[in-house]
Amino acid sequence: MELTYETIIKYMQDYFESFNKYGQDPETIHRLNDYYAPDVEFTPYVAGIGHSKGRDEFYRILLSHPSGYEKLTPEEIVVDERRKIAVVLIKVDISDSKTGEILVTKRYFVLYPLVLDENDTIKIQKIQLFWEVLPTGALEISDVFARDHK
Amino acid sequence: MELTYDNILSWMKEYFKVYSTYGQDSKTADKMNDYFAPDLRFIPYIAGIGGPEGGFFSRDEFIRTAKSHSSWYERLTPEDITVDENRKAVAVRFGMEVVNRKTGEVVVKKSALAHYELILDENSTIKIKTIRFFWEVLPSGIPEFYNLFEDDA
Numbered sequence: 341m342e343l344t345y346e347t348i349i350k351y352m353q354d355y356f357e358s359f360n361k362y363g364q365d366p367e368t369i370h371r372l373n374d375y376y377a378p379d380v381e382f383t384p385y386v387a388g389i390g391h392s393k394g395r396d397e398f399y400r401i402l403l404s405h406p407s408g409y410e411k412l413t414p415e416e417i418v419v420d421e422r423r424k425i426a427v428v429l430i431k432v433d434i435s436d437s438k439t440g441e442i443l444v445t446k447r448y449f450v451l452y453p454l455v456l457d458e459n460d461t462i463k464i465q466k467i468q469l470f471w472e473v474l475p476t477g478a479l480e481i482s483d484v485f486a487r488d489h490k
Numbered sequence: 491m492e493l494t495y496d497n498i499l500s501w502m503k504e505y506f507k508v509y510s511t512y513g514q515d516s517k518t519a520d521k522m523n524d525y526f527a528p529d530l531r532f533i534p535y536i537a538g539i540g541g542p543e544g545g546f547f548s549r550d551e552f553i554r555t556a557k558s559h560s561s562w563y564e565r566l567t568p569e570d571i572t573v574d575e576n577r578k579a580v581a582v583r584f585g586m587e588v589v590n591r592k593t594g595e596v597v598v599k600k601s602a603l604a605h606y607e608l609i610l611d612e613n614s615t616i617k618i619k620t621i622r623f624f625w626e627v628l629p630s631g632i633p634e635f636y637n638l639f640e641d642d643a
Contacts, residue, residue: 345576385601385626416605418581420572422495427572427581429605429622447535447542449603449624451570451583468583470603470624472535472542 341460345421348454351462352426356414364409369399377455377463384469388482398467405485409437412448424454432471434484443484446472491614495575498608501616502571502580510565519557526552527609527617534623538636545623562597562639564588569601580606586625588635598635600626 341347355375362368373395382392382401392398416429427450434444451468474480491497505525512518532546539545546552570583581603588598607620628634 385603387627387629416579418572418574418577418579418605420574423572425570425572427603427605447624449535449581449605449622451572451581451603468603470601470626472624473537473627475537475541478537 341456341462343421343424343454343456343462345419347462348419348421348424348426349417351454352414352417352419352428352452355464356412356428356430360411363402364406366403369403372399374461375464377457377465380464380467382467382469384471386469386471389469405488407437407487408443408481408484409435410481411435415447426452426454428452432481434481436484444474444479444481446474446481448472491610491616493575493578493608493610493616495573498573498575498578498580498616499571502573502582502606503568505618506566506568506582506584510563510567513553514556514559514563516557516560519553522553522556523549524615525618527611527619530618530621532621532623536623536625538634559639561591562588562635563591564635566602578608580608582606588638597638598633600628602626 358371358375362371376395378395379393380395380398382398392401411433413431414428415431418427430448430450432446432448433442435442449470452464453466455463455465457463508521512521526549528549530549530552532552533542534540534545535542546555565587567585568582569585572581583601583603586600586602587596590597602623602625605622606618609617609619611617
């Protein structure tokens, strides 16, 4: 697959669909191997959220909050075909896994540098995350995910 | 000027330089008229500065506010510029330093990521129409610029 404008857009749309379907279930999370480079680096520009290096470490983060489900909906995809980068404005809904009730809605803005691997398939090499700062006192994603660490 | 990849890239670099050098001084801030569309919309995804429903709704409002804070200014340094020639959009990750004008001291240092929608105006010059702005969340207890300069934010 070539890294053209259209293939990058399509790939990012597929990625978000797969993330929502498979990305938080230990039985299916390895389907995301199709999207992340083995040494994918997660850099959150958010104090309190840990940096990670490597697919397995990132999967541990994704699976660390079973009581809260994170649904990502891409709203704007900026693609730099020359530099092989996608930057995506994402609507995020965090819901209670049991009841389905949406507990937090906010936006992420994320930069994804991409590479072609040895099989010529696109992979995400880095994830640089910024997120919306909610008003003081509002329920935060970290509050929801913290329920799993009590 | 055409909205090509190279034109957009060089125009964005110039924009950051001009904003940091002239955009927050009451004598020179009107230079920013060259970069913003009259109906500019600035959307901060940061509750402390208005949240996505707030921000600014015109170029005049943005410039008026930028030149009104006399005790500090922000210095923005682009670190990663993503240019989408098809959609006429740019995303820029940049370093942001808030400087105390009196002492020259950098009092806040963080990263930010912003999305810029561009248009060509009636004179075929590039203008920013929308800015969607996110910034790094610092550890609790570290003050933001609006805490440090409460009366001049």
